[in-house]
Amino acid sequence: MHLDLWNSVAIVFGFSVLVIALDEYVAKPWRHKRWEERAQSGDKEAQELLKVARSAKVSNE
Amino acid sequence: MALDYDVPEDKRALYWLGDQLIEWRNPVMVLVLIVTGLFAYWTFQLRLVTSFGDLVPQSHEFVKIHNKYSGTFGGANNIVVMYSVEDGTIFTKEHLTAIFKMTEGMDTVYGVNHNQIESIGHRTVRHLKVAAGGTLRAEPVMLRAPQGQDEVDETRRIVHNAENVYGLIVSLDDKSALIRANFIEGRLDYQRIFDDVNSKVIDPFKKDGVEIYAAGEPRLYGWVYKYSGDVFFILVVTYCIEWVLRWMYFHDWRGSLRPTLTGIIAAFWGLGFIHLIGLALDPLMLVMPFLITARAVSHAIQMHDRYYEEFEKCGWHKRRAIVAAFAELFVPTFSGITTDAFGVLVIILVPVVMLQKLAITASWWILAITVSEMLLNPIVYYYLKPPEPELVVLRERGAFRRWIERFTHVLLSPAGKTTTLVFWAALTLVGVFFMRGLTIGDPTSASPLLFENSPYNVSHTKIQESFGGVEPLIVVSEGYDKDAMKDPQVLRTMEKFQRQLERDPDIGYSFSLADIIRAVNRVFHELEPKWAVIPDSWTDIGGLFFIFFSGSPPTETAKYVDPSYTTAHVTFFAKNHQGDNIRRIIQRCKNFIAENPMEKASFKLAGGLIGVLAAANEELVRNDILMNFLGFFTIWIILLFTYRSFVCGLYILGPLIASNILVNAYMAVNNIGVNIHTLPLVTVGVGFGVDYGLYIISRIIEEIQVKGDLDHAVREALVTSGKAVTFTAVTMIVSTAFWITSNIRFNAEMGLLLAIWMSVSYVGSQTLLPVLVAVFKPKFITREANTKAPKPALAAAARQA
Numbered sequence: 001m002h003l004d005l006w007n008s009v010a011i012v013f014g015f016s017v018l019v020i021a022l023d024e025y026v027a028k029p030w031r032h033k034r035w036e037e038r039a040q041s042g043d044k045e046a047q048e049l050l051k052v053a054r055s056a057k058v059s060n061e
Numbered sequence: 062m063a064l065d066y067d068v069p070e071d072k073r074a075l076y077w078l079g080d081q082l083i084e085w086r087n088p089v090m091v092l093v094l095i096v097t098g099l100f101a102y103w104t105f106q107l108r109l110v111t112s113f114g115d116l117v118p119q120s121h122e123f124v125k126i127h128n129k130y131s132g133t134f135g136g137a138n139n140i141v142v143m144y145s146v147e148d149g150t151i152f153t154k155e156h157l158t159a160i161f162k163m164t165e166g167m168d169t170v171y172g173v174n175h176n177q178i179e180s181i182g183h184r185t186v187r188h189l190k191v192a193a194g195g196t197l198r199a200e201p202v203m204l205r206a207p208q209g210q211d212e213v214d215e216t217r218r219i220v221h222n223a224e225n226v227y228g229l230i231v232s233l234d235d236k237s238a239l240i241r242a243n244f245i246e247g248r249l250d251y252q253r254i255f256d257d258v259n260s261k262v263i264d265p266f267k268k269d270g271v272e273i274y275a276a277g278e279p280r281l282y283g284w285v286y287k288y289s290g291d292v293f294f295i296l297v298v299t300y301c302i303e304w305v306l307r308w309m310y311f312h313d314w315r316g317s318l319r320p321t322l323t324g325i326i327a328a329f330w331g332l333g334f335i336h337l338i339g340l341a342l343d344p345l346m347l348v349m350p351f352l353i354t355a356r357a358v359s360h361a362i363q364m365h366d367r368y369y370e371e372f373e374k375c376g377w378h379k380r381r382a383i384v385a386a387f388a389e390l391f392v393p394t395f396s397g398i399t400t401d402a403f404g405v406l407v408i409i410l411v412p413v414v415m416l417q418k419l420a421i422t423a424s425w426w427i428l429a430i431t432v433s434e435m436l437l438n439p440i441v442y443y444y445l446k447p448p449e450p451e452l453v454v455l456r457e458r459g460a461f462r463r464w465i466e467r468f469t470h471v472l473l474s475p476a477g478k479t480t481t482l483v484f485w486a487a488l489t490l491v492g493v494f495f496m497r498g499l500t501i502g503d504p505t506s507a508s509p510l511l512f513e514n515s516p517y518n519v520s521h522t523k524i525q526e527s528f529g530g531v532e533p534l535i536v537v538s539e540g541y542d543k544d545a546m547k548d549p550q551v552l553r554t555m556e557k558f559q560r561q562l563e564r565d566p567d568i569g570y571s572f573s574l575a576d577i578i579r580a581v582n583r584v585f586h587e588l589e590p591k592w593a594v595i596p597d598s599w600t601d602i603g604g605l606f607f608i609f610f611s612g613s614p615p616t617e618t619a620k621y622v623d624p625s626y627t628t629a630h631v632t633f634f635a636k637n638h639q640g641d642n643i644r645r646i647i648q649r650c651k652n653f654i655a656e657n658p659m660e661k662a663s664f665k666l667a668g669g670l671i672g673v674l675a676a677a678n679e680e681l682v683r684n685d686i687l688m689n690f691l692g693f694f695t696i697w698i699i700l701l702f703t704y705r706s707f708v709c710g711l712y713i714l715g716p717l718i719a720s721n722i723l724v725n726a727y728m729a730v731n732n733i734g735v736n737i738h739t740l741p742l743v744t745v746g747v748g749f750g751v752d753y754g755l756y757i758i759s760r761i762i763e764e765i766q767v768k769g770d771l772d773h774a775v776r777e778a779l780v781t782s783g784k785a786v787t788f789t790a791v792t793m794i795v796s797t798a799f800w801i802t803s804n805i806r807f808n809a810e811m812g813l814l815l816a817i818w819m820s821v822s823y824v825g826s827q828t829l830l831p832v833l834v835a836v837f838k839p840k841f842i843t844r845e846a847n848t849k850a851p852k853p854a855l856a857a858a859a860r861q862a
Contacts, residue, residue, distance in 0.1 A: 016304060035455065057376075058377045
């Protein structure tokens with residue numbers, strides 16, 4: 001395939017949008033679910049890390 | 062919001078600056094976007110152009126001579142097309158017609174010097190004809206495409222008896238003929254010339270049993286332009302790979318996006334500036350912008366990593382985390398950018414216009430990273446949603462971090478320290494041994510810009526095999542007065558010069574005015590071989606010249622001698638342009654000129670491709686060591702001011718010098734010469750290698766200020782900054798190494814070379830530098846011990862978490 005400036009820009013833009021969408025709607029929920037399952041199955045490290053993360057109060061300011 | 066919380070006193074100003082950038086985010090953002098928009102507009106006006114004049118050192122004596130005479134005696138920009146038949150000879154109606162029409166086609170190629178085309182089908186290539194009544198006149202070898210067998214036979218007879226044709230533009234086995242054309246330097250449009258030669262000279266005449274080969278500098282650059290479209294493929298693939306790598310490292314799309322924004326903004330500022338100051342991009346320098354953008358992305362990764370770290374430390378307070386990351390990384394980032402920028406700027410010392418332009422544009426581009434990375438960084442983070450705490454917490458305790466911790470433990474053990482020092486000492490010694498073979502100039506006979514099996518290099522080799530040499534070295538014989546070229550001693554010295562230099566194994570053949578006078582004298586004396594000599598008196602010589610040149614206009618005769626007979630030339634056709642060979646040939650010329658002074662003229666070196674390459678190589682030799690010294694010295698000065706220590710520079714430059722030695726050794730072993738294309742990339746490598754060390758040293762100082770323990774500080778630096786440096790290095794090495802897929806061998810080799818350079822620099826910064834610090838305990842670090850209390854606000858926040 002011959003690439004020029006504009007179809008290169010289109011590809012990288014499309015790829016970026018794809019990664020963002022996959023991260024937000026697939027990877028993050030999957031990762032969260034996995035750590036939840038590990039914590040529920042008695043994994044001490046997972047329980048502790050999730051506890052720290054959940055107790056965090058995020059300031060968006 | 063004011064800075065109403067505790068911050069480290071020595072960095073209060075930087076914390077304040079970071080906070081103010083967020084406070085004034087809207088006007089700053091608008092201003093930067095407007096300026097970036099302007100630069101983006103100029104970026105899209107940029108064109109790929111190579112200016113031959115920019116590639117040569119204009120102040121060098123050889124180039125002055127080249128410029129003075131290239132319009133008449135021939136320049137460095139020749140295209141040589143060889144028409145070759147597999148069976149029989151070229152002396153058939155069909156083949157001679159093709160050669161004649163190809164020559165006509167060549168005469169219509171854009172930028173061609175119509176008086177400097179050499180082919181048996183061109184009006185300027187003449188032979189002496191004895192006419193009725195015993196008069197002689199010079200006539201073109203072919204006046205038209207042959208109409209019948211008798212004209213074919215006549216052409217063959219002429220060629221076999223013309224000393225300026227047989228063996229020079231028709232091969233001795235009669236199987237090949239050359240069409241050599243010189244191009245006007247001010248009208249070199251490589252892409253257009255390439256397309257014109259294909260459509261007018263090569264493609265219409267391709268057929269079974271005939272091979273057509275084309276070589277010469279304009280043709281070479283034409284191929285380079287053709288392949289330069291590779292850059293888009295490389296750009297797309299590396300962009301995608303980098304995005305995935307960064308996403309895997311940060312576990313968050315923001316970690317992929319933020320460094321991209323830095324890279325794009327810096328690229329617009331850099332590329333737009335190149336257009337703004339009236340320059341263009343050289344296709345052979347495309348690795349450079351790529352590398353600078355990668356560098357910008359690399360700084361952004363460091364900042365992003367630190368932001369996540371500070372986000373947790375600051376009790377998940379976004380604004381405080383942004384300001385802390387900005388303030389804590391300000392020193393290493395700013396030092397890194399300035400060392401990179403000023404390290405590159407030393408290239409300006411080489412008196413080659415292209416390198417000087419490159420030095421200015423690359424320095425500006427690197428300095429532009431301060432805008433995208435430092436000025437905009439806090440603002441962009443402020444606009445983006447903060448990362449989820451869960452993500453930050455899990456990332457900090459991931460497998461990559463554990464791997465770095467294990468490595469650090471082994472490295473800083475007594476055995477690890479000893480092994481590291483011995484390993485680097487041995488490696489450096491091996492490097493010093495091999496780097497002695499480093500060549501200045503091109504180390505191979507084929508063009509190192511393209512692969513050996515590329516169509517260009519195949520053509521180059523085939524033409525060399527048939528004709529012995531196609532790369533001209535023009536030595537000008539400059540008379541002190543008019544008619545100096547009619548002096549027998551001058552002509553005999555020129556002839557002697559030819560015979561002496563032809564003994565060099567890398568000179569194929571030569572041509573001068575002496576050859577013409579001998580041939581004319583012989584024809585004048587009924588082709589008796591004993592008369593193929595230079596007459597003893599200038600009146601006889603003048604008479605013979607009159608016979609030969611009287612039928613030709615001055616525009617045609619000027620390629621041999623100027624109309625007043627003051628200046629002529631001896632042209633040697635070299636078999637290759639290897640750096641060592643050029644040096645030897647030029648030295649032989651100098652020796653001959655010194656040993657053979659002439660009364661009425663003197664030889665001036667040197668024009669043609671070999672002449673200008675010799676000039677470029679001499680300038681590189683003259684400046685290479687100075688540039689390396691100044692590059693390192695500039696970095697040392699910046700480090701001196703950054704860390705207020707004379708020895709700090711030695712610690713950071715130590716691994717860098719070792720890397721430099723190893724990369725030079727690699728170049729020597731792999732036949733990569735130092736030339737005007739490789740030199741800037743190698744110099745950029747010096748500047749870029751220093752960044753890794755800066756992040757490590759800054760973090761060691763930061764840690765020892767709080768904990769007071771050097772060993773702990775080094776460990777902490779390696780598992781925090783070292784982790785980010787490791788990731789940065791991996792992404793940069795992967796993206797740079799991807800250039801090996803380029804069809805342009807030069808770009809492929811430079812990509813690989815820079816990847817190796819960054820690998821060695823990275824390994825040095827992660828092993829040798831911390832071990833040196835741990836073993837020698839430098840004062841500029843230990844004096845900082847316990848000078849700062851833990852950040853109260855942050856500690857409280859951590860406790861709260």
